[in-house]
Amino acid sequence: MIAVVDYRAGNLTSVMKALDHVGAEAAVSDDPDVVAKADKIILPGVGHFSSTTTLERAGLRAAIQRAVERGAPFLGICVGMQWMFESSEEAPGVPGLGWLPGECGRFPKDLKSPHVGWNSLACDHRSRLFRGIPSGSFVYFTHSYRAPVVGATVARCEYGGEFSAAVEEGQLFGVQFHPEKSGAVGLKILESFCGL
Amino acid sequence: MLTKRIIACLDVTGGRVVKGVQFQQLRDAGDPGELAAAHSAAGADEVVLLDISASHEKRATLVDTVRRTAKQLFIPFTVGGGIRTLDEAIAVFDAGADKISINSAALADPSLITRIGDRYGSQAVIVAIDAKRVGGAAGFEAYSGGGRNPTGRGVVEWAREAEKRGAGEILLTSMDRDGTGAGFDCDLTCVISEAVRIPVIASGGGGDTQSFIDVFQRGQADAALAASIFHFGLRHLADLKQELQTAGIPMRWPC
Numbered sequence: 001m002i003a004v005v006d007y008r009a010g011n012l013t014s015v016m017k018a019l020d021h022v023g024a025e026a027a028v029s030d031d032p033d034v035v036a037k038a039d040k041i042i043l044p045g046v047g048h049f050s051s052t053t054t055l056e057r058a059g060l061r062a063a064i065q066r067a068v069e070r071g072a073p074f075l076g077i078c079v080g081m082q083w084m085f086e087s088s089e090e091a092p093g094v095p096g097l098g099w100l101p102g103e104c105g106r107f108p109k110d111l112k113s114p115h116v117g118w119n120s121l122a123c124d125h126r127s128r129l130f131r132g133i134p135s136g137s138f139v140y141f142t143h144s145y146r147a148p149v150v151g152a153t154v155a156r157c158e159y160g161g162e163f164s165a166a167v168e169e170g171q172l173f174g175v176q177f178h179p180e181k182s183g184a185v186g187l188k189i190l191e192s193f194c195g196l
Numbered sequence: 197m198l199t200k201r202i203i204a205c206l207d208v209t210g211g212r213v214v215k216g217v218q219f220q221q222l223r224d225a226g227d228p229g230e231l232a233a234a235h236s237a238a239g240a241d242e243v244v245l246l247d248i249s250a251s252h253e254k255r256a257t258l259v260d261t262v263r264r265t266a267k268q269l270f271i272p273f274t275v276g277g278g279i280r281t282l283d284e285a286i287a288v289f290d291a292g293a294d295k296i297s298i299n300s301a302a303l304a305d306p307s308l309i310t311r312i313g314d315r316y317g318s319q320a321v322i323v324a325i326d327a328k329r330v331g332g333a334a335g336f337e338a339y340s341g342g343g344r345n346p347t348g349r350g351v352v353e354w355a356r357e358a359e360k361r362g363a364g365e366i367l368l369t370s371m372d373r374d375g376t377g378a379g380f381d382c383d384l385t386c387v388i389s390e391a392v393r394i395p396v397i398a399s400g401g402g403g404d405t406q407s408f409i410d411v412f413q414r415g416q417a418d419a420a421l422a423a424s425i426f427h428f429g430l431r432h433l434a435d436l437k438q439e440l441q442t443a444g445i446p447m448r449w450p451c
Contacts, residue, residue, distance in 0.1 A: 011289050011316055018270055047317050112418065114319055114364060116395045118241055118448040119198045138199065138448040140272060142319040142364070159198055181272050181294060183236070183451065 002026040003038035018180035024194040032063035045079030050091035081174030102148040108160040127154035139177040201419035204235035210254040238433040247277030266292025299324040300340040313362035323358035324367040373401025385415030
């Protein structure tokens with residue numbers, strides 16, 4: 001069973017609908033015991049980096065850590081991916097999970113922000129998440145902060161410079177875009193995660 | 197490269213898609229679920245569903261219509277029309293909307309923008325503005341009530357306030373051009389696009405390929421929305437995207 005972590009930040013309906021469509025067995029949960037025991041974990045998020053403090057308070061951060069240490073695959077979406085890094089300019093002083101090095105930052109001031117719409121990816125073909133997804137594929141983004149390109153980056157995107165569109169390290173995965181809103185490409189990526 | 201978006205709009209009342217000209221003369225255009233799926237398959241980058249019901253009875257079906265429409269839709273889905281409170285917005289999000297669009301309710305109580313944004317993120321709140329050309333320095337006036345009531349507010353000033361209060365995008369409709377197919381109002385779109393830092397969706401008047409080229413280049417729109425030109429098969433969405441790409445407008449194409 002996949003646990004979709006509910007920390008009262010945004011809308012989980014679309015993620016659940018897409019998981020159902022790809023035939024995954026998933027349940028929304030805010031219960032640390034359920035999350036700690038889940039086969040896989042999805043951490044969605046469209047809110048503010050600081051809303052992850054709710055995860056801390058609810059005991060969900062520790063539950064996610066326990067599941068990950070057990071080897072359960074983890075997928076962070078949007079802010080859920082940003083939270084895999086150390087910190088964000090959006091919420092100074094709020095620690096991320098720190099699995100990946102670096103800080104998420106704002107887009108340059110001369111650009112429209114949020115970065116909203118369909119943008120193309122440059123994918124690393126060794127990625128398990130992007131199996132069968134050619135470089136140049138379009139996915140849907142909506143975000144005001146972006147994660148740096150790091151060693152774990154498996155898909156890059158360009159908007160006022162390059163940023164991490166997806167990261168992958170061992171069983172840890174993150175996507176800045178919304179696979180549940182990215183048409184056939186996004187559904188295929190979710191299917192790859194669910195099939196791990 | 198970030199592409200320009202082509203958004204298919206479904207105007208619905210009582211669970212059916214309809215199309216009018218300059219906010220009047222409604223014709224039946226089909227089932228919202230079927231049309232949304234068809235637009236998505238043809239390459240629409242987003243779908244917007246606007247409830248234009250005049251009566252409370254017809255509006256009562258909105259949540260059910262949203263649920264049916266969202267079911268097989270895996271691209272961004274916006275719902276608007278008659279949403280007046282946070283609770284109504286919550287019901288529409290729960291039914292499967294990714295963003296909601298508010299117009300008259302935001303004009304009456306701008307704090308609604310912030311309250312929905314605080315709960316769902318500002319990317320989920322679109323402020324829709326119905327704009328009409330007026331004489332004098334004001335240029336364009338915002339109308340409420342589905343284009344029935346002049347508000348006395350200048351569109352530039354209102355768009356800036358909406359941005360300040362946390363709107364994620366502006367959906368800007370030219371009442372003068374709506375349903376005419378005579379081309380988007382590029383002056384209006386350009387003025388607003390330069391006045392705010394958030395994306396602007398141009399609406400009203402979309403017709404031939406050149407009208408879309410104009411609104412993206414001269415109007416500096418981030419997205420263009422159209423309804424009737426897609427529903428009645430006057431133009432296949434896929435052809436439009438291909439022609440725009442050939443003309444040098446960045447498109448999600450093929451998709």
